[in-house]
Amino acid sequence: MKFKNLLLLALVATALMTCSKTELGTPETAHQQDPMTKAEMDQIIEEALLSKNTVYYWRDASNRMLWSASVSSDSVMSLGYQPAGFENIEERIHEIDLNSEEWAAARNRLVDFVVNTTNTAYPGLNASAEDLFLNLDEEYLPTLDVRIFNQEIIEQLREMPEVRYIEPMSYAMGGIERRSGSGCGYSPASSIPSSDFTTVVPNAKVPWNFSHPSMNVPGAWSTSTGSGIKVALIDTGTSPSQSKLGSEFNSGYSAGRNLERLGTHVSGWWWWASNDGPDDACGHGTQMAGLIAAPRSTTGTSLGAAYNCNLKAFRATTDVIINGGSEKDGVRDALVISGNDGGVKIISMSIGDVFYSSTVADGIFYAHNRGKLIFAAAGTSLSWTSWWGVIFPANMSQTVAVTGIRDNMNQRCHTCHEGPEVDFVAVMQRASNTSRTSLTLAMSGNQPAYVGGSSAATATTAGIAALVWATNPNQSRSQVLQRLKNASSNYPARNGSFGWGTINAAQAVQ
Structure with a gap:
């Protein structure tokens, strides 16, 4: 059953990248649309980067863009949670007991909501929490990796007091990253001028910049x-x-x-990884x-x-x-x-x-x-x-x-x-x-x-x-x-x- 459900989830994600909601047979909703194209999303992101000269924050994205960015990659999103009304989590995150009653209740509410709404949106999927959530055994941080295919689920999650953030995990912006290096592939130098190092006992090279005044x-x-x-x-x-x-x-x-x-x-989300x-x-x-x-x-x-x-x-x-x-x-x-x-x-x-x-x-x-x-x-x-x-x-x-x-x-x-x-x-x-x-x-x-x-x-x-x-x-x-x-x-x-x-x-x- 688990293999069948995972295969269905993969098919849902693939279909969302290529089909409209009517082709999928998903429930008619007021907000579900075709996903935005990657070119559309990249343009929005690059304009924000250029105008603000800072990193891009997914909190600034619309519900449709969050959903589109997710399904255009692998449909996995990070979901940060907390008990409703909890404050100053940045300063207190190292003290949290995720197994305490209030934290477990907040997590369980979100898990149940995502499972129930996903199965309602996609009858016959019969997904379990283990199918949709990839790190239910997380011990230290109040964050979940979750598969989400439906824009309305994202909209509702963003309104819930237990949700700190929801963001696509694997969206990559082609334009910016084509300009950046991966940092891989360096080889030993074919030759090194003597001015680029000094030798110290027992026979080690000190890089020239270490010795800069x-x-x-x-x-x-x-x-x-x-x-x-x-x-x-x-x-x-x-x-x-x-x-x-x-x-x-x-x-x-x-x-x-x-x-x-x-x-x-x-390397990968699947059970064999x-x-x-x-x-x-x-x-x-x-x-x-x-x-x-x-x-x-x-x-x-x-x-x-x-x-x-x-x-x-x-x-x-x-x-x-x-x-x-x-x-x-x-x-x-x-x-x-x-x-x-x-x-x-x-x-x-x-x-x-x-x-x-x-x-x-x-x-x-x-x-x-x-x-x-x-x-x-x-x-x-x-x-x-x-x-x-x-x-x-x-x-x-x-x-x-x-x-x-x-x-x-x-x-x-x-x-x-x-x-x-x-x-x-x-x-x-x-x-x-x-x-x-x-x-x-x-x-x-x-x-x-x-x-x-x-x-x-x-x-x-x-x-x-x-x-x-x-x-x-x-x-x-x-x-x-x-x-x-x-x-x-x-x-x-x-x-x-x-x-x-x-x-x-x-x-x-x-």
């Missing part, structure tokens, strides 16, 4: 190497072929630390892990800013854009796991999207409320970025937004986003040659790869924060953040595009 990461290592601090990296995973993030994680001058490799991304595991199939996560925590080894590889820190690396996405429902779930779940790990002090997220995702934001609220210092990339695009500002989740006040600049200190890197939400910057690119960026680990071997953008700036800054926190592990997040500000190039002023500026790591650890 405004950052001076090597100057911090006599005081701190990040020992005892755990950084969670939420990205595309780490490569099993890169021994520096495996058997050689503790090598050379890096010893006595821990590496955890986890996977929270699942399984967790993808921790392995990086993109390359981006491996590069970010290298910038944060690559060992100070004997083999000529580039080292990380905090080469003695502990690392908890997640495969939560397939690339840097959080635009698939399974990616949103993967990122959200990684945030909860990191939030519940008492050893994690810092979370690094060199990923994002032009859409605000409330289910991912719930994960941000949860981890932030548990004291984690969350760094997020302001945005990196392949081209046409001058009009575009800081992406999600870097635009949230609960995250620390980071972008990259050139070594002349007054230009963003050519693919980097900037804006008033930016908190810090890191030197990531030669002003004279945009191809000469930072150095990090490749997917395998000892030859470094070049990497830049706000992604690399974010991971590097997370590593610097680990150096600072390691000088006194009992510090609070606010104390560490203040030390980073105090050692920044613009402080106490704040620049409208580059925030507090670059962090002098040697000064920050004092």
Whole structure:
């Protein structure tokens, strides 16, 4: 029966993308129309992005557009809930007991409503809660993944006091994302000019930008190497072929630390889908892990800013854009796991999207409320970025937004986003040659790869924060953040595009 129901649900979703309501035989209603085309929705979204210079919020969409965006992808929506009248959930989300009477009642009311109205709209479907809801066993966050095919159900849900939000999970905007890079596919550098690194004992390469006078990461290592601090990296995973993030994680001058490799991304909604595991199939996560925590080894590889820190690396996405429902779930779940790990002090997220995702934001609220210092990339695009500002989740006040600049200190890197939400910057690119960026680990071997953008700036800054926190592990997040500000190039002023500026790591650890 479950297979039959799932097949019927898939057929309903497919039919909605190609047929009118009369062709489907669905009930006549005053509001149900043909879905909007993707071109129509993309135009509305891009106009909003251009006019407001901020991310797109699904709360601004009409009921018809929400429904159309859902059925044009996979018909799965995120449904945030709460007991009627509950207040200040952003500050209290980490304290919620979802099994308590009031929270269970709110959840059950919505589940029963969706099941009953779906079966009324589509006689013969006979869908159960397990057919329509994909995460009824969610333990920590009041958010549900649910299949919805009918516009009237969305309209009614948006009026219910138990509903915080309802958003399509997998809608991707083609126009914007064709201009953005997936962040995958980097290879080891064929050659590296000697001016792009220095060599330190026992035989490790220090990327040139680490030694830039405004950052001076090597100057911090006599005081701190990040020992005892755990950084969670939420990205595309780490490569099993890169021994520096495996058997050689503790090598050379890096010893006595821990590496955890986890996977929270699942490729697909169907019952046969399984967790993808921790392995990086993109390359981006491996590069970010290298910038944060690559060992100070004997083999000529580039080292990380905090080469003695502990690392908890997640495969939560397939690339840097959080635009698939399974990616949103993967990122959200990684945030909860990191939030519940008492050893994690810092979370690094060199990923994002032009859409605000409330289910991912719930994960941000949860981890932030548990004291984690969350760094997020302001945005990196392949081209046409001058009009575009800081992406999600870097635009949230609960995250620390980071972008990259050139070594002349007054230009963003050519693919980097900037804006008033930016908190810090890191030197990531030669002003004279945009191809000469930072150095990090490749997917395998000892030859470094070049990497830049706000992604690399974010991971590097997370590593610097680990150096600072390691000088006194009992510090609070606010104390560490203040030390980073105090050692920044613009402080106490704040620049409208580059925030507090670059962090002098040697000064920050004092």
